[in-house]
Amino acid sequence: PGFVAYYWIDAGGGVMVSTSVYEDRAGAEESVRRAAEFVRDNLASLLPNPPQVTAGEVVAAG
Template sequence: MYAVVRRYEGVTDPAETGRRVAEGFVPVLRQVTGFVAYYFIDAGGGVMVSTSVYEDRAGAEESVRRAAEFVRDNIASLLPNPPQVTAGEVAAAG
């Protein structure tokens, strides 16, 4: 399995961002081949973190591309800073 973690700082409206992600982005991710799970976390202080899990690297890479498109087209004003993106093979799961 592969996972992608995105950390967004300076989020201007976490509640609205979460709503738009739930309604618009999650359905997009579910269409990615190998999709396993997605979580979007409000860490407080204008920080939000997403974690997505895929069966393989190709799905994880596709999610990065689709996330960039979704942010650009739908929520760029709410996420003024580019995310810190970390991706890799899942070493352990519980």
């Protein structure tokens, strides 16, 4: 619920960045919970570094 957009970026050097946009914090928190379960169950052995989650408010858009 509340999902707006998702972006996956290959920053090079083995660094990947994903950005998700939600209408509210509750939607974002539920997504993080589900994503953590998926990564733990399916991708943990493929990722050299644990995911980092950062949240904040959109202050500008173009």
